[in-house]
Amino acid sequence: MKRILVTGAAGFVGQHALAALSAASGPADRILGIGRGSPDVLPERVAYETVDLLDEPALNACLAAFRPTDVLHLAAMASVQQSADAPGETWRVNLVGLLNLAEAVVRSAPGAGFLFVSSGEVYGRAFLSGRPLTEEAAPDPQGPYARSKWFGETILRDVLARTGVRLVILRPFNQVGAGQDERFVLPSFAGQIARIEAGLVPPVLEVGNLAAERDFLPVGDVVRAYAELIARGVDIADGSVFNVASGRPRSIASVVSDLRRHARVAFEVRVAADRMRASEIPVAAGDATRLRTATGWTPRGDWDAAIADVLEHARARLGRPGP
Structure with a gap:
């Protein structure tokens, strides 16, 4: 039985992710979405709680009660332009909230899988090569949004190391x-x-x-990739990084x-x-070859x-x- 926690679940990608996970889940699985707003519609077998990642007591209580086997972390300031206009808020939400969540997972769900949704934006000036980039390309992020995502990846590698929490980093490109x-x-x-x-x-x-x-992808393709990685659980190695892209x-x-x-x-x-x-x-x-090899995922x-x-x-x- 899986207990899947989705942060940022009231947002654009979050609501699509809840639907994809509900469709892929078994009858005994549980899915809990958390966020600061309210989703328009809740799919079947999905619960929702209003929890702010910056509210440590509320977040810790939620994790202690739910004890997730898998965490899909979507909550973030997700707009490049919005982040440029409000860099302080971007760092607070994208890093402090992330750190609070990671520490709560270590305390309450030490065997969980932690899927961190970073961004293809972390590659930044590496795109000047002019070719589709693999995960081997060295990130060179530009701007508060991209830098906060790259620092988030780095923080998680430190905080989750040797805790039993399995880290998977996802770098989606433009979702529509x-x-x-x-x-x-x-x-x-x-x-x-x-x-x-x-x-x-x-x-x-x-x-x-x-x-x-x-590189644009329909959001349904993106959240299907997340659901397929969660379904494979421990078959996905700790520290894995996956682009989610059309190429x-x-x-x-x-x-x-x-x-x-x-x-x-x-x-x-x-x-x-x-x-x-x-x-x-x-x-x-x-270049999403690594994701395709690991899960069979292809854009459709x-x-x-x-x-x-x-x-x-x-x-x-x-x-x-x-x-």
Whole structure:
């Protein structure tokens, strides 16, 4: 019987992870999501508690009562731009909360598997090689978000060493799907298009660097990878690092073209200075061969369906869903 704890469970990826774990779990397994907000829907056989990782007494009480066999740690300041605007909060949430959780796991669940969701962003300037990176590439993180994730990996290697807690580090690349907020590129474009369709704004889509290429995956593929790694348990070696990536970068220009095919009205594309990053990495892509070898995982999500879902979600938020 597994007892799976998911942090950040009320967030975009967290809610998809709860659904994937529920679908993959056995009848005797238990799944508990924790977070600071409330999830929209709870899947079957999933419980939820409001717990802030910065509240040590509440967190320790939760872990002592649940005693997880597996921990999927998703809770974080997840937006690169938001982290740049609030670096102090980023470090507090992404590192202090992580340290509190790791110490609580050591005390209450010393034999657990700890899956830390880091980020493909940790590679940073290593992407300048221009090729999809394997886990052997030396991280060179840029900015508070990426650096906090890299330091999180380092902290866990120290804190969990020789405790019996099995550490697995996951480096997902760009995830897309319905429910992601407009701090991320695809839902930002979709939200603008939905407002254009509704006649709320002029027919102009504001964009940043259209030449940049990024490795996108439907969020369902990403959380399926997490569920498959949890299912394999002790077969996954302590200290393992896995990219979760498609290996096929897409230009931001192609993303705009894909969205245009699903739009109900024509619109102009305009580059906005405030959407340009000071130091843009031209191409960022990952090689997930190691994950494929360990679990058999391969991306199988429908990109066009994911695009359509994100746009339809943006319309629904305005109260104007499609037929």
